[in-house]
Each structure stands twice: as structure tokens, then as C-alpha cells.
Amino acid sequence: xxxxxxxxxxxxxxxxAALSGNRQRLTTLDREIGDADHGENMERGFSxxxxxxxxxxxxETPGAVFKTVAMTLMSKVGGAAGPLYGTAFxxxxxxxxxxxxxxxxxxxxxxxxxxxxxxxxxxxxxGDKTMIDAWTPAVDAAVTAEAAGSGPVEILTAAANxxxxxxxxxxxxxARKGRASYLGERSAGHLDPGAASTALILQAAVxxxxxxx
Amino acid sequence: xxxxxxNPRSVVAESLExxxxxxxxxxxxxLDPDYVLxxxxxxxxxxxxxxxxxxxHEPLHSGYVGQGMLTAAVPGAVFxxxxxxxxxxxxxxxxxxxxxxxxVKNYTGDILNFETAAELAGVEGIDIRTVVVNDxxxxxxSTYTAGRRGVAxxxxxxxxxxGAADRGDVLAKVAEIAxxxxxxxxxxxxxxxxxxxxxxxxxxxxxxxxxxxxxVGIHGEPGRHRVPMTTADSITDQLMEPVLSDxxxxxxxxxxxxxxxxxxxxxxxxxxxxxxxxxxxxxxxxRVERSLxxxxxxxxxxxxxxxxVLRLDDELTDLWDSPVNTxxxxxxx
Numbered sequence: 333x334x335x336x337x338x339x340x341x342x343x344x345x346x347x348x349a350a351l352s353g354n355r356q357r358l359t360t361l362d363r364e365i366g367d368a369d370h371g372e373n374m375e376r377g378f379s380x381x382x383x384x385x386x387x388x389x390x391x392e393t394p395g396a397v398f399k400t401v402a403m404t405l406m407s408k409v410g411g412a413a414g415p416l417y418g419t420a421f422x423x424x425x426x427x428x429x430x431x432x433x434x435x436x437x438x439x440x441x442x443x444x445x446x447x448x449x450x451x452x453x454x455x456x457x458x459g460d461k462t463m464i465d466a467w468t469p470a471v472d473a474a475v476t477a478e479a480a481g482s483g484p485v486e487i488l489t490a491a492a493n494x495x496x497x498x499x500x501x502x503x504x505x506x507a508r509k510g511r512a513s514y515l516g517e518r519s520a521g522h523l524d525p526g527a528a529s530t531a532l533i534l535q536a537a538v539x540x541x542x543x544x545x
Numbered sequence: 546x547x548x549x550x551x552n553p554r555s556v557v558a559e560s561l562e563x564x565x566x567x568x569x570x571x572x573x574x575x576l577d578p579d580y581v582l583x584x585x586x587x588x589x590x591x592x593x594x595x596x597x598x599x600x601x602h603e604p605l606h607s608g609y610v611g612q613g614m615l616t617a618a619v620p621g622a623v624f625x626x627x628x629x630x631x632x633x634x635x636x637x638x639x640x641x642x643x644x645x646x647x648x649v650k651n652y653t654g655d656i657l658n659f660e661t662a663a664e665l666a667g668v669e670g671i672d673i674r675t676v677v678v679n680d681x682x683x684x685x686x687s688t689y690t691a692g693r694r695g696v697a698x699x700x701x702x703x704x705x706x707x708g709a710a711d712r713g714d715v716l717a718k719v720a721e722i723a724x725x726x727x728x729x730x731x732x733x734x735x736x737x738x739x740x741x742x743x744x745x746x747x748x749x750x751x752x753x754x755x756x757x758x759x760x761v762g763i764h765g766e767p768g769r770h771r772v773p774m775t776t777a778d779s780i781t782d783q784l785m786e787p788v789l790s791d792x793x794x795x796x797x798x799x800x801x802x803x804x805x806x807x808x809x810x811x812x813x814x815x816x817x818x819x820x821x822x823x824x825x826x827x828x829x830x831x832r833v834e835r836s837l838x839x840x841x842x843x844x845x846x847x848x849x850x851x852x853x854v855l856r857l858d859d860e861l862t863d864l865w866d867s868p869v870n871t872x873x874x875x876x877x878x
Contacts, residue, residue: 359745367599367624367764368745376622406661407578407630410599410621414628415657453657510653513690514683514762516769 335434335484339540340397341390346536348378354532361525365512369411370525377409377417394442395428412510413526416450416463423449439487440471440478447471454509461505461512461519463526469494469501470534485541492534499527546741553744557600557622564607568872571611578631581607581618586638588616592710592719593639596648596703597632598655599624601742602763605700605842608873614707615871616645623742623845624764626654632662636671644672644716646723648703650695651679674716676723678702680732680853682791683760683769694762697805697853698730700841701865704874708864726861731792733784734851736761736768738809740844759783763807763844777814781821784852789829792854796830801837801865803853808843810850815839822852835865841873 333339351358351374359371381404391397398421406418427445431438447467456462473494477487500523507519510526550556558576565574565581573582580597587593596606597619606618616639621627636645645666649659656677663673680698684690706723714722736758739748742765749765752758757780760769772783794800804819806812819838826833834857855861868877 363745363747363749368742368749369599369622369625372744373622373625407628410628410658411625411654412657414654415661454653509691511691511762511764514694514769516685516690 333484333541335394335439335541336432337390337393337397340394341385342540342543343537344378344381344385344397344401346539347533348382350532350536351375351378351529354528358525358529361523361528364522365507365515365519366525367511370413370529373409373411373413374529377405377414380404380408393428393430393432394434395425395430398422398425398428412454413529416454416526419449419453420446434484436478436482436484436487439484440474443471443474443491456509459505460509461502461507461524462509463524463530465502465505465524466495466498466527466530466534469498470530485538488534488538488541492531492538495527495531495534499523499531502527546746548741548743550743553746556743557620560600560603561607561620564872571870571872572607575634578628578634579620580631580635581610581620582635582638583610583612583616586616587641589641590643591641591713592643592716593617593636593641593645594648594703594707594710594719595619595632595635595639595645596699597621597627597635597659598650598652599626599764601845602842604873606703609700609703609707609871611869611871612878613711613867613869613871614703614874616710623744626652626658629658629662629665632659633665636662636666636673637669640671644674646706646710646716646719647673647675648699648706648723649675649677650699651677651692652694653691672716674720676702676706676720676727678727680727680730681762682731682733682787683762696734696763697732697803697842697851698727698855700805700837701730701801701803701853701855702726704869705861705864707869708867711867712864722860722864726855729792729856729861730853731788732851732853733788734761734763734768734807734849735759735780735784736765736807736847736849737774738848740765740808740847742845761849763842765844765847777817778821781818781852782825785822785825788852788854789825792856794826794829794831794854794856798831799834799857799862800826800831801835801855801857802826802833803837803855805842805851805853806840807847807849807851808840809846809848812839815850818850818852826854834862
């Protein structure tokens with residue numbers, strides 16, 4: 333199977349469906365430690381991505397798909413999630429370049445660039461109780477899987493599973509970034525909504541690859 | 546949830562349309578992307594003042610667009626910062642060639658989106674300065690938080706910096722005055738009951754009948770700690786103490802005292818809070834020279850209030866008193 337533009341397109345559509353299906357859950361997580369808008373914002377952003385892909389047709393490369401996603405998220409989401417996910421997909425687009433399909437090494441480069449973009453924008457570190465706590469273990473797992481000679485589906489699966497574990501690991505953490513940080517100790521005992529949306533998006537990447545496999 | 550809305554998704558746009566119809570003599574509204582401009586933009590020879598943030602804090606920011614205050618306001622979705630593609634055209638249309646000051650409340654989303662828009666405006670050759678408002682003493686400003694929030698002090702800063710822009714000050718001077726306001730203003734809030742974000746459909750937090758949330762922000766996000774419900778005077782004491790000690794208010798200081806309603810508390814109760822706050826300042830030997838009481842930066846229908854103290858000097862006082870003509874604040878015209 334190939335991680336081509338059709339895969340990237342499927343990934344975004346499956347992400348949109350997953351975020352829409354989890355809108356209430358994400359908003360509830362955000363209500364507990366933030367301001368109750370994460371589900372709504374993510375659904376609005378990814379619905380706009382799907383509309384854009386429908387209107388313009390699927391671009392020719394995964395990099396071009398990611399660029400469309402980046403621009404759409406930055407203009408439709410707002411809050412912190414818009415710039416953070418927007419930057420992630422913009423960096424992913426640059427890392428993917430003009431390749432028509434991504435091999436294992438390119439896939440790891442794309443995931444790493446996305447994570448690095450979020451770190452650069454949000455200046456969060458692992459343990460701050462943010463989406464980085466899902467992204468960083470995901471990228472680490474992808475690197476390990478690729479080094480062991482895994483193919484794209486296995487790499488994505490390892491990343492998504494690690495993101496799920498990372499999400500679970502945010503529960504006891506005290507937030508040090510974003511609006512949840514205002515809660516101090518009271519932010520412990522809740523999952524981070526940004527890590528939750530990250531886990532959903534990476535799981536969608538696996539499903540999109542399995543569909544093609 | 547009972548709200549006077551048609552559809553949770555169209556709350557911001559429909560509210561903005563009504564706002565534009567009601568105040569067409571002062572403002573013009575632009576939809577998709579959403580922003581509000583002074584009717585007479587750009588004002589030749591004057592620095593533009595642009596602010597924005599999530600909706601749900603009305604009259605902030607759109608209500609403060611007009612002479613002597615903001616040139617443009619950019620409302621995001623409810624409690625969500627606006628996006629760069631909304632902020633950029635508001636900046637471009639506010640610039641008369643004298644530059645634009647951005648007033649940004651210290652929230653991660655607002656910072657990231659305004660930063661991006663400022664970068665894009667810079668590419669277009671517009672002179673940009675940014676002031677970040679962070680007046681909320683409820684938040685510890687440390688490396689372990691995103692820093693103090695920007696809350697009610699924003700209203701005072703927009704008025705005074707707007708006065709400076711209106712009298713023709715250059716960008717560096719308007720920015721300096723805005724920074725001076727921020728350095729001399731502190732706020733703290735309390736919630737008695739939560740608000741409900743329209744698209745969430747459920748209250749943002751729950752409080753028992755005998756509980757209040759001290760140090761609450763303007764998004765219905767929980768505050769620092771919960772305490773038992775008590776008298777207005779005792780609550781006011783708990784709000785004023787951190788404000789005054791952090792600001793270091795001393796005998797002989799001249800101040801502006803601002804008691805703000807969060808949207809669901811009657812004016813009569815705000816005046817009860819004001820009464821006590823004024824007593825506390827008098828006991829300290831500070832002179833309350835200007836005041837503001839009312840719902841000026843709200844959190845939808847949240848019940849609660851905040852107190853804000855701004856240390857005044859002659860220039861800040863003159864700028865506060867200068868003519869202002871906006872939908873929500875008007876005097877001297």
C-alpha cells in the first residue's frame with residue numbers, strides 16, 4: 333500500500349468523522365479544565381477541511397493535502413487549537429515535499445515535523461498536560477517502529493497506540509500551559525482535551541491506511 | 546438550557562448583525578470573516594487600535610468601537626479567539642499609515658492568533674505594536690502557568706489608549722500609555738453561578754448552593770479555589786486584598802475603581818460591592834478619583850463580579866476623561 337494523496341484525503345475525512353462523533357466528549361473534557369469549546373472548534377475546522385477538499389478536488393500529493401488542511405484549520409478554528417494544528421500540518425506539508433507517496437522514512441519525518449511545529453508554536457514540553465503528551469510518545473513509537481523495519485501501517489498503528497497511552501497519561505498531570513494551567517492542582521484528575529483530539533486524528537491515519545492495504 | 550437564540554451555530558453572526566443594525570451610526574460590521582470597524586475608518590493621521598477575542602464578553606470588544614476607543618474589534622466564536630484571517634483585514638482597514646496597536650488579552654489562543662496576524666500585517670508594511678493585558682491577580686504569574694489572564698483591566702486600557710490615539714499620539718506613545726495602564730491595573734473576580742456556552746448546552750461548572758468560586762476568569766473556567774458563600778462585604782474584602790497588595794496601593798494614591806458585572810448579577814449588587822471596595826480604599830488613604838460600575842466585560846450570563854483598581858496619574862486621568870463615543874461607553878461628546 334502507498335501513503336499517497338488519496339490516503340491523506342481519507343485520513344482527513346476519517347478525522348472529521350471521528351471529531352464530529354466525539355464533539356460532545358471533547359467539549360466535556362474541555363469544560364472540566366478549560367472553556368468548553370474544543371469539540372465544537374475541532375468539528376468546525378475539520379468540516380471546513382472536508383468542504384474544501386470537496387470543492388477543490390483532492391490535491392496531487394500528500395504534502396499538498398496537508399497544506400490545504402493547515403490553511404483551513406488556521407482560518408476556521410481559532411483558539412489555541414487552530415494555530416497549533418495548523419502549524420502541525422504546515423510543517424508536515426513541508427516535510428512531505430512534492431513526493432507523490434510517503435515511504436516509512438518519509439512518514440516518520442512528517443510526524444516528527446508536525447510534532448516539532450506544535451512544540452515551536454505552543455512552547456509546551458512533555459508533562460505540561462497538552463497535546464504534546466500524545467504527540468511525543470507517538471513520534472517516539474513511530475521512530476522505533478521504522479528503525480525495526482516496519483511498514484507504514486505498522487508505524488502508524490504504533491504511533492496511534494502510543495498517543496492513546498499518552499492521552500491516558502495526561503490524567504494525573506497538573507497543567508502548565510494553556511487555560512487549564514489557571515486551575516493549578518485542580519487540573520489533575522482530568523484527561524487533556526488536546527491530547528484526546530490528537531489520539532483521534534492519529535487513529536484516523538491508521539484507519540485510512542488500513543482501508544488502502 | 547433556555548436561551549434567546551435561534552441556532553447555537555449562528556449566535557455570533559446573528560448577534561453581530563443586530564449590533565450593526567442598532568449602532569449603524571457608529572460602526573460598520575463585516576461578516577465572513579467577522580469584524581467590526583468604526584464607521585469612519587481609517588482615521589487619517591491617527592494610530593489604529595485593534596482588539597478582539599472570544600464572543601460572549603459583550604459589550605467587549607465590539608461595543609467599544611468608535612471615537613476615542615477602538616478602531617476595530619474582532620469577535621471569535623463564543624469564548625474562542627478569532628483567527629488570523631479575521632484579524633488581518635481589521636488591521637489593514639484600521640491603518641491610516643500611522644500604524645496599529647493590538648490589544649491582546651493574555652490567553653494562549655489569543656496570543657497565537659494575534660501574533661500570526663501581526664506577522665502577516667508586518668509583511669504588508671504596516672507598523673504594528675502589541676500590548677498584552679494581564680491584570681488578573683487570581684493567577685500566579687510563574688513558569689508553571691500561561692501567566693496572568695487579561696480580564697476587566699482591558700476595558701480601561703482600551704479607553705485610555707484609545708484616548709491617546711484620538712488626540713494624535715504616535716504609535717510608540719500610544720503603546721507606552723497602554724503599557725503604563727497595564728502596569729498599574731489589577732483585577733480579581735468571583736462567580737456565584739456558572740454560565741452556559743450555547744454550543745456546549747450545559748453549565749461550564751457546578752457550584753453548590755452555598756459555594757462560590759474565587760478568582761474566576763471571564764470564560765466560566767473554574768477559578769483558584771472554592772469558598773463558602775458569605776456576605777457581599779466579606780466577598781469584596783477577599784477580592785480587594787490581593788488586588789491592593791499586588792498593586793501596592795499606598796496612602797495618597799489616586800485610583801480608578803471599577804466594579805464589573807459578569808452578566809448575571811444586578812447593578813444593585815454591584816453597587817453594594819462598590820460601596821465596600823470604596824470603604825477599603827478610603828481606609829488605606831487612597832483617593833478614588835474615577836469610577837465605573839456595570840456589565841462591561843461579561844461571561845455570558847454568569848453570576849458574579851470583579852473588582853479592578855487602576856492607579857492614576859494626571860495623563861491617564863485626562864485620557865480617561867477625553868471624549869468617547871462608542872455603543873457601550875460614551876461621554877464628552
